Amino acid sequence: MRSDEIRPRTLAKRHADRRSQTSLGFRRESFTLPREEARAKARDLFTRYPKAAYMTEIEYWEELPDGQIFVTMRHLPTAD
Numbered sequence: 001m002r003s004d005e006i007r008p009r010t011l012a013k014r015h016a017d018r019r020s021q022t023s024l025g026f027r028r029e030s031f032t033l034p035r036e037e038a039r040a041k042a043r044d045l046f047t048r049y050p051k052a053a054y055m056t057e058i059e060y061w062e063e064l065p066d067g068q069i070f071v072t073m074r075h076l077p078t079a080d
Helices: 008-021 035-048
Strands: 027-033 057-063 069-075
Touching: 008 057, 008 069, 027 035, 035 057, 035 069
Parallel strands: none
Antiparallel strands: 027 069, 057 069
16 A cells, blocks of 8 residues: 555544534444444444434445444434
8 A cells, every 4th residue: 555545444534533523413423343243233323313313324334354344323412
C-alpha cells in the first residue's frame, strides 16, 4: 500500500465520526466482531430500538481482511 492511500476502515471511521458531529440527533454505535456475533449484536440493537419507533438502521458495514465485520448502526435517542 502506498503511503498516500487511505485504508477503507480508516475512511469509514472518519466518515462515521464526521457524521456523528453533524447528525440530526441520531446516536451511532460502531463495533467490530466476528460475523455471527455482529449479527447477534445488530439483532439486539434492533430489538432494543425498533426500526419503526427509533428509525434504527445499519448505516455502514464491511467485511475486514481478517474475516471480522465492522458495523455502524444509528438510531434516534427517543421514540417520540
